Amino acid sequence: MIASLGRRLLAELVGTALLVTVVLGSGIAAQELSPHDVGLQLLENSTATVFGLAVLILLFGPVSGAHLNPVVSAADWLLGRRAGTGLTGRDVAAYTVAQIVGAVCGAVLANAMFDLAPLQISEKVRASTGLWIGEIVATAGLIALIFALARRMRPAHSWEAAMWAGLNAVPAESAGTHPATRIHPGTLAVARRHDIALKPRTPRALDEVVRRGDIVITVCDRARGATRGPAPHPLVDRRPDQTGDRRGV
DSSP states (O other), X not given: OOOOHXXXXXXXXXXXXXXXXXXXXXXXXHHHXXXXXXXXXXXXXXXXXXXXXXXXXXXXXXXXXOOOSHHHHHHHHHHHHHHTOSXXXXXXXHHHHHHHHHHHHHHHHHHHHTTOOXXXXXXXXXXOHHHHHHHHHHHHHHHXXXXXXXXXXXXXXXXXXXXXXXXXXXXXXXXXXXXXXXXXXXXXXXXXXXXXXXXXXXXXXHHHHOOTTOBOOOOSHHHHHHSOSSOOOSXXXXXXXXXXOOOBO
């Protein structure tokens, strides 16, 4: 289920603020803990940033995609235009504003946490060819990571049911214990590219589909725990009755 724009913007604002706080805060702490070892400062700062970013992506990814960067939002819009997915131009503009505001708030928070003046103007010039190359590489890595995680989290149950129907004579249905309000447009686009007949119908709950004698196949631990009754065999959930036919659900 896609969150409202307001919730997504709040997630981007808070997520970006926390990311900037982690980056700046760990840098300030590294300078205080290792004042004479620049290499150790870099290690401390980068380690905190890596783990902090991973946590923030996992935390805010399901809500807003955890872009945390205007370039990532722009890439989502650009890559999604062909498949009809991703952000709209209006959403990208709103995301960018939320991210900028969040970054400013995160910098102020990091300074305040270490008893520094909340508002400061940097006196160190950061402009060189190597710096720009590093920024491009780091941003490209961030984009690749976020889209890889987003691809893994997209539901494919309906697509799998359609593939089963095309390869097997046993009828199959797709349902969920916590169904979304619609099938993701990206799933429909992928199905079309592979010539898989997948109708854009509303996902259904398991209780609306399952009948006595059906074979229920779960694809995640959450669905397994939400199904009723004692834990059955992972593939054959119930014995068919004497009059009904088996189906895959």
